[in-house]
Amino acid sequence: ENYHAVLTENRKLFNELQELKGNIRVFCRVRPFLPSQGAPNTVVEYVGDDGELVVTNPTRLGKDGLRQFRFNKVYSPSATQADVFTDIKPLVRSVLDGFNVCIFAYGQTGSGKTYTMTGPDDSSEEDWGVNYRALNDLFKISQSRKGNINYEVGVQMVEIYNEQCVAILFLVCLDLHTLGILSTTSQNGLAVPDASMFPVTSTSDVITLMDIGLQNRAVGSTALNERSSRSHSIVTVHVRGTDTKTGSVLYGNLHLVDLAGSERVDRSEVKGDRLREAQHINKSLSSLGDVIFSLASKSSHIPYRNSKLTQILQSSLGGRAKTLMFVQLNPDATSYSESMSTLKFAERVSGVELGAAKSSK
């Protein structure tokens, strides 16, 4: 009884806050145990259909160790890539109606960010992550509207490493007569040098080229996994639609962001390059948190200028833009403290803090 009263109260609070916040959503995804992890020892106590998540502190069993969170959605480990995309499809499609949308994956290395955004290595269509599904969907819909609204679509891949922005790839797609919407020299005034540009006419072209782009990321770095966990990767889809009857033009863009691993690095243990990387990652992730928090709390000053990441994404954060953050969790007990700091970051950006769970399910 008491528990239900608390939950109802929390839900009311959550819904009120959600109204205030407008266009910021947080979805939490718990990844499954991997065969390599040995016997499962999970900290995830409960996942509710309504976005509730209860985690247990493995060193404080019983009620004292329970912590309750509420997000817009929580996915249990059994959720499929298709389940996830079904929920975000309307958001992705709104880009074709002239909205700017930003989708992030946040979490410690190994928590499933790349799985959610891209999918596993050599994925079949069933395993495709958000990036491929979004592109595929946008292509299909823009083709089906042809004649009523004619779309031009460009795709760009960029990586931010140590506050340096490196363009990996430009794709120019679908009836693109002018390159007006794509500029190699300006992303909110920032130079994005040396992008390769390719014309493409189908989704499979895009996928082939994106795979090449992902491979390009590995060039010059010791190991792809190592490097990619310490850089932010951004796929941007630029869209321009012309209404054939009225001649009016709309612009939309979609940023799909696989963030650097959020794990705290023990500063006493690392020096040189690793220390510098860690400092840059900390700075950009906390700047991102500050920007989203300021937007959610309707602050008059939004600190976009504090990192390359927030500068590049500025047009897609705030105003009419829609933001979604996937907060990724590794459910293993050994990741408990990283998971808690991930969840606290998520609470902060979502503006909803519920505190200790009063009771378990």
Ligand code: ADP
């Ligand atoms: P990150 O990008 O956060 O470092 P990855 O996406 O590389 O993490 O995921 C780590 C490992 O877990 C990979 O082997 C990945 O295939 C696997 N994995 C992550 N999420 C899932 C999931 N939902 N289902 C199955 N395997 C997953």
